[in-house]
Amino acid sequence: MTAPAIRDDLRQWQQALRAQFPIVTGHPELAYLDSAATAQKPQAVLDVVQTYLTTSNANAARGTYTWANRTTELVERTRERVARFLGDPQPERSAVHFTSGTTEGLRTIARDWLPGFLRDGDEIVVPDADHQANIAPWREVQRLLAREGTHIRVVPMPYQSGSGDYDHRALAERAGPRTRFVATTHVHHVYGGDMNVQRIRRAVGPDAVICLDAAQSVGHLPVSVAELDVDFVVFSGHKALALPGSGAVWARQERGPAFTPGGWSGTPNTVGIASLAAALDWLDAAGPERVEEWTVALAARLTEGLRHLDAYEILGCPLSLAADSAVQRRQAIVTLRHRAIDSGDLGFILFSHGFMVRSDNHCQGDAGEKTGSVRVSLHVYNTVEEIDRLLSVLASLQ
Numbered sequence: 168m169t170a171p172a173i174r175d176d177l178r179q180w181q182q183a184l185r186a187q188f189p190i191v192t193g194h195p196e197l198a199y200l201d202s203a204a205t206a207q208k209p210q211a212v213l214d215v216v217q218t219y220l221t222t223s224n225a226n227a228a229r230g231t232y233t234w235a236n237r238t239t240e241l242v243e244r245t246r247e248r249v250a251r252f253l254g255d256p257q258p259e260r261s262a263v264h265f266t267s268g269t270t271e272g273l274r275t276i277a278r279d280w281l282p283g284f285l286r287d288g289d290e291i292v293v294p295d296a297d298h299q300a301n302i303a304p305w306r307e308v309q310r311l312l313a314r315e316g317t318h319i320r321v322v323p324m325p326y327q328s329g330s331g332d333y334d335h336r337a338l339a340e341r342a343g344p345r346t347r348f349v350a351t352t353h354v355h356h357v358y359g360g361d362m363n364v365q366r367i368r369r370a371v372g373p374d375a376v377i378c379l380d381a382a383q384s385v386g387h388l389p390v391s392v393a394e395l396d397v398d399f400v401v402f403s404g405h406k407a408l409a410l411p412g413s414g415a416v417w418a419r420q421e422r423g424p425a426f427t428p429g430g431w432s433g434t435p436n437t438v439g440i441a442s443l444a445a446a447l448d449w450l451d452a453a454g455p456e457r458v459e460e461w462t463v464a465l466a467a468r469l470t471e472g473l474r475h476l477d478a479y480e481i482l483g484c485p486l487s488l489a490a491d492s493a494v495q496r497r498q499a500i501v502t503l504r505h506r507a508i509d510s511g512d513l514g515f516i517l518f519s520h521g522f523m524v525r526s527d528n529h530c531q532g533d534a535g536e537k538t539g540s541v542r543v544s545l546h547v548y549n550t551v552e553e554i555d556r557l558l559s560v561l562a563s564l565q
Contacts, residue, residue, distance in 0.1 A: 203544030277304030358483030359500030413439030
């Protein structure tokens with residue numbers, strides 16, 4: 168077995184970035200492989216948090232003194248920062264709303280925007296094999312509207328057999344003139360595949376609203392709303408190197424009514440917003456394209472090694488396992504099962520060797536996997552040596 172090569176310049180770039188994560192460099196005996204759950208934070212983000220809390224901490228839009236004004240400006244600057252990071256071609260038309268993360272963001276769209284957009288007999292597409300956070304809110308809308316006498320039809324997103332990818336041709340056949348809203352995912356949180364959301368627009372037509380769960384893409388690869396042609400992008404800050412409890416909804420404000428969260432706007436998570444701005448600055452400086460190149464290379468190295476170990480089943484597209492595959496679209500996530508060892512037990516075994524992975528059903532919807540699995544999820548601070556050491560341990564369990 169020949170491991171796929173990684174360029175020397177990319178290795179040197181990664182070494183410089185890894186050194187900026189104190190929790191990683193402070194525990195060299197451990198390999199953190201759970202970044203799909205939450206990412207570690209670079210020193211630059213930690214410094215911004217410390218500086219904000221010790222120099223400008225105040226509430227936003229509620230005072231006229233210096234600290235309050237600085238915080239209000241910080242919030243507004245970060246809205247612009249999010250739009251710029253997402254490649255928004257018309258930021259003067261769009262809106263950015265801060266949330267505690269992807270789950271709250273999707274629920275806010277479902278609760279405060281979608282009911283006013285739908286009419287009796289309309290259809291919505293729901294991805295029942297994706298994350299529960301991108302399934303439950305839309306089902307709740309259906310029940311809520313039904314109690315009020317408005318009946319909408321839920322169309323299950325079709326998937327390709329065996330790969331976990333969306334079946335865009337089948338979706339085009341299922342979509343019709345009453346298909347008004349499509350919930351979709353950018354990178355699948357179990358299968359690790361780029362879900363080719365550009366094809367969703369072609370499948371459902373120019374008028375349907377598309378809501379993108381970008382929890383596993385923002386902070387991991389370039390995300391361009393201009394190229395994707397979606398109407399909502401929702402992501403979590405903590406998966407994009409910012410603090411927990413931070414996240415955002417970007418709304419295009421083009422199809423349907425303007426997105427305005429309901430209820431009274433309380434105190435924002437100002438320190439989380441400060442961390443998010445710092446994280447986006449750090450990612451821009453690092454280069455999202457290079458972050459993706461590095462993590463995809465590690466995932467390819469891992470899948471190339473795993474496919475030679477008969478004891479393991481790798482979830483997702485089987486054609487993307489070989490490092491030289493022409494269909495390699497696996498991002499920073501590789502999910503596997505041992506054919507004889509329970510996934511929970513395998514997680515404990517791997518931790519005993521210094522590997523921190525996730526082992527359960529990963530909050531997947533009812534149309535997804537029924538059996539638990541071990542998910543290895545990578546970020547820029549992970550190394551080739553960690554992957555090779557993981558493969559060595561997995562091989563010893565054959």
